[in-house]
Amino acid sequence: MTDTSTPAVFAEPTRRVPGRWIAFFAIAWLGVWMAQLAPIQKLLPDQVQRQLGSSSWVDSVVAFGIISGLSGVCAIVAYPLTGALSDRTTSRFGRRRPWIAAGALVFALSLMLLGLQTTIVGIGAFWCLALTGFCILTAALTATISDQVPVGQRGFVSGWISAPQAIGIILGVALVTYVFVGALVGYAAMAVLLVLLVLPFLALPDAVLPAELREAMTVRGVVQGLWISPREHPDFGWTLLSRVLVNLGNAFGTSLLLYFLEFGLRDAHADDDLLILILIYMVFVIVASLVLGRLSDRLGRRKAFVFLSSAVQGVAALLLAFVPALPVAMVAAGLLGLGYGCFLSVDQALATQVLPDPENRGKDLGIMNIALAVPQAVAPLFGAMIVAALGGFAGLFVLSALFAFAGALAVARVKTVR
Numbered sequence: 001m002t003d004t005s006t007p008a009v010f011a012e013p014t015r016r017v018p019g020r021w022i023a024f025f026a027i028a029w030l031g032v033w034m035a036q037l038a039p040i041q042k043l044l045p046d047q048v049q050r051q052l053g054s055s056s057w058v059d060s061v062v063a064f065g066i067i068s069g070l071s072g073v074c075a076i077v078a079y080p081l082t083g084a085l086s087d088r089t090t091s092r093f094g095r096r097r098p099w100i101a102a103g104a105l106v107f108a109l110s111l112m113l114l115g116l117q118t119t120i121v122g123i124g125a126f127w128c129l130a131l132t133g134f135c136i137l138t139a140a141l142t143a144t145i146s147d148q149v150p151v152g153q154r155g156f157v158s159g160w161i162s163a164p165q166a167i168g169i170i171l172g173v174a175l176v177t178y179v180f181v182g183a184l185v186g187y188a189a190m191a192v193l194l195v196l197l198v199l200p201f202l203a204l205p206d207a208v209l210p211a212e213l214r215e216a217m218t219v220r221g222v223v224q225g226l227w228i229s230p231r232e233h234p235d236f237g238w239t240l241l242s243r244v245l246v247n248l249g250n251a252f253g254t255s256l257l258l259y260f261l262e263f264g265l266r267d268a269h270a271d272d273d274l275l276i277l278i279l280i281y282m283v284f285v286i287v288a289s290l291v292l293g294r295l296s297d298r299l300g301r302r303k304a305f306v307f308l309s310s311a312v313q314g315v316a317a318l319l320l321a322f323v324p325a326l327p328v329a330m331v332a333a334g335l336l337g338l339g340y341g342c343f344l345s346v347d348q349a350l351a352t353q354v355l356p357d358p359e360n361r362g363k364d365l366g367i368m369n370i371a372l373a374v375p376q377a378v379a380p381l382f383g384a385m386i387v388a389a390l391g392g393f394a395g396l397f398v399l400s401a402l403f404a405f406a407g408a409l410a411v412a413r414v415k416t417v418r
Helices: 019-052 057-087 097-114 120-148 151-179 183-202 219-225 234-254 257-264 270-299 303-322 326-352 358-390 394-411
Strands: none
Touching: 019 057, 019 097, 019 120, 019 151, 019 183, 057 097, 057 120, 057 358, 097 120, 097 183, 120 151, 120 326, 120 358, 151 183, 151 270, 151 326, 234 303, 234 326, 234 358, 234 394, 257 270, 257 326, 270 303, 270 326, 303 326, 303 394, 326 358, 326 394, 358 394
């Protein structure tokens, strides 16, 4: 039963979204993930390595990590700020659509300009700008789940964020490796595909916020809004902590896989074997995110799925740490995909159910999204430092497992969601 005292634009959605909405949502995310992950996995490391010349791989990863870390700082600012602005947008096109369009354009133009850079400073500056566009776009996209998708459908719909991520990484890397070869052509191709794949979602309706319901926005208010008291909203705090820990664990386990193959396993076919590992990872992410996301909807349970998915990722990392061999890495890739695919879909649904305030969904989900973007951004830098300090990859993967297990324990503390 709907609370008639709540304005429609802020009310919990009750009407199921149709297949057309889900299809356009998934297509948009495919474009987003290709545009972000192909640069992270292939274009950006190659571009940095070319500028450093014959420096050691550790120097290359540290330089790449510094760039990623700076982009993570941009994400910390862009996610909640964009969310807060979209919460208060009174455009006739809706609250989220203008920001989806703006984010896609900033992201795409930045990628094109990034392909022209010939200095480390230029590469860093335009990657930070590109990731800012990514944050603007994805902050608005994820807010549409809370705005339009009923609770009983959110696990399945959230699966269509993670399944395209798995497809996007293998498709994007394959395209820039074998079809659109070279930095300039590769970045331009990802930018064009991003815009083309986001466009269909912009044709869907978006609720308009009446001007009289818009909350005043001040710099002080935005800064204060970034703090959500874990004492007053403990379930939001535990969910956020779990998300930080699990994503950091996953990032430690996956961000240096190419270097692990090349220098840890002395694999003469590291590039080809990386694609095989990504393919295995992709298959399990897709299956887990869609099947287990829908199962969590049917059972009305989230915590158990998030707990088990986090623990499975920890087991996969321990396999990489203590049995460093290519066949074992393939098994670990499958377990990582199974765990992370389930985690991405169900945890996203869980996050939408612990938001403190329906009027600030965009801002609060923006804070949640920081826990997704920042660990991925800082992991290469800290991962390289850990490998260099410990003289190998085993310590890195053990640390990855510990973060994953800690994330499982954190989500077990959530009380209001089963």
